[in-house]
Amino acid sequence: MLQAKNLTKEFNGRKALDNLNLSVRKGEIYCLLGQNGAGKTTTINIFLGFLDATSGEALINGSEVKTNRAATNRMIAYIPEVVQLYGNLSGIENLDFFSRLAGFSYSEAELRVFLTKSGLQEEAQTRRLSTYSKGMRQKVGIAIALSKKADVIFMDEPTSGLDPKATAEFTELCKAFVAEGKSIFMATHDIFNAVNVGTRIGIMREGVLVHELTTHDINANQLQQLYLETI
Numbered sequence: 001m002l003q004a005k006n007l008t009k010e011f012n013g014r015k016a017l018d019n020l021n022l023s024v025r026k027g028e029i030y031c032l033l034g035q036n037g038a039g040k041t042t043t044i045n046i047f048l049g050f051l052d053a054t055s056g057e058a059l060i061n062g063s064e065v066k067t068n069r070a071a072t073n074r075m076i077a078y079i080p081e082v083v084q085l086y087g088n089l090s091g092i093e094n095l096d097f098f099s100r101l102a103g104f105s106y107s108e109a110e111l112r113v114f115l116t117k118s119g120l121q122e123e124a125q126t127r128r129l130s131t132y133s134k135g136m137r138q139k140v141g142i143a144i145a146l147s148k149k150a151d152v153i154f155m156d157e158p159t160s161g162l163d164p165k166a167t168a169e170f171t172e173l174c175k176a177f178v179a180e181g182k183s184i185f186m187a188t189h190d191i192f193n194a195v196n197v198g199t200r201i202g203i204m205r206e207g208v209l210v211h212e213l214t215t216h217d218i219n220a221n222q223l224q225q226l227y228l229e230t231i
């Protein structure tokens, strides 16, 4: 579903990504770990079409992002560290707005189904977004991804600042999303959650993918050890 082929990105002659090769299949949750500045956000930004690679290719469902941006944008959704939505609008109004922007028109009942499926309590759905917690904002982000029928969700630091209960809820939502044959690609510093939610983990250092492993093969302590030895 996702493929990075020899992806390189230079900023002012410095390589932020150096010949990155990775792929993410249907049903996978790929967690990319690495220190600050390792190149995680740059990788996501190239797939989102926010940045052009210096060389190499980023493919979504076989289409190259750079040359098919409108088409690839329709296949994806993005949940940034802080989900930016309209604070004066309710959850349901935000969902209505962003799903229309993506070309979909849903009834109120249908919008509610997306929000409920994303774990947002009914009581909160009509409340102003400015009153929401980070976890609740993320649920609206997931509802938007569901409503635009995205195949892949990109996430940047999705669990930072979430309490353990919100993290557990978020993990379940991610697993339910990929159970429908979709994929998630997340950049994270949360080693415990990466083992918990991820199917595969990559560890980056200075723009290079140094390790790639499946979560079946490792526990959180082992991953932490490997991470500390790598960075």
Ligand SMILES: Nc1ncnc2c1ncn2[C@@H]1O[C@H](COP(=O)(O)OP(=O)(O)OP(=O)(O)O)[C@@H](O)[C@H]1O
Binding pocket: 011, 012, 016, 034, 035, 036, 037, 038, 039, 040, 041, 042, 043, 187
């Ligand atoms: N727009 C830019 N202009 C110049 N350099 C940039 C730009 N964006 C990123 N970089 C550099 O590219 C490298 C990779 O940055 P990136 O944001 O991808 O790292 P990261 O792994 O996401 O870090 P973090 O964990 O802090 O989010 C860093 O050295 C960063 O300073």
